[in-house]
Amino acid sequence: MKTVITYGTFDLLHAGHINILRRAKEMGDYLIVAISSDEFNALKGKKAYYSFEDRKMILEAIKYVDKVIPEDNWEQKIEDVQKYNVDLFVMGHDWEGKFDFLSDYCEVCYLPRTEGISTTKIKEDLKQVQR
Ligand code: C2G
Numbered sequence: 001m002k003t004v005i006t007y008g009t010f011d012l013l014h015a016g017h018i019n020i021l022r023r024a025k026e027m028g029d030y031l032i033v034a035i036s037s038d039e040f041n042a043l044k045g046k047k048a049y050y051s052f053e054d055r056k057m058i059l060e061a062i063k064y065v066d067k068v069i070p071e072d073n074w075e076q077k078i079e080d081v082q083k084y085n086v087d088l089f090v091m092g093h094d095w096e097g098k099f100d101f102l103s104d105y106c107e108v109c110y111l112p113r114t115e116g117i118s119t120t121k122i123k124e125d126l127k128q129v130q131r
Helices: 015-026 038-043 052-060 074-083 100-104 119-130
Strands: 003-008 030-036 067-071 088-092 107-111
Touching: 003 015, 003 074, 015 030, 015 088, 015 107, 030 038, 030 052, 030 074, 052 067, 074 100, 100 107
Parallel strands: 003 030, 003 088, 030 067, 088 107
Antiparallel strands: none
């Protein structure tokens, strides 16, 4: 069984998130998603609209996702890869090169992002509508 892992905030879930989750799952048999805790988001300089609990529940409802774990810090990836016997680490190509150190432990793959959509864009577009 080929285990895949990916990491992210996954706030205000949109087609870009679904596209990467679908592609990550298609590259293996079992997909683990490490979802950023509210505290880690603060470290990333992000404030998610949905709480960790809600973002976790939403991700767990997606057919491509087999397991959701918390992402609490930048340093946990090697431990996660070893703990869950991960074969493949996948991220959008906005992270190209940032996690190459994991290639000592598993395959590393950066996939093209979905153009034209982001949580930030959704928030900005909604602000425009309200004006
Ligand atoms: N993504 C994408 N296309 C978009 C938007 C996002 O493919 N239009 C991908 C990102 O490249 C990432 C995943 O969806 O792989 C989750 O994106 P975010 O929720 O923005 O996660 P991020 O803040 O990039 O956190 O340790 C890694 C970090 O936790 C990644």
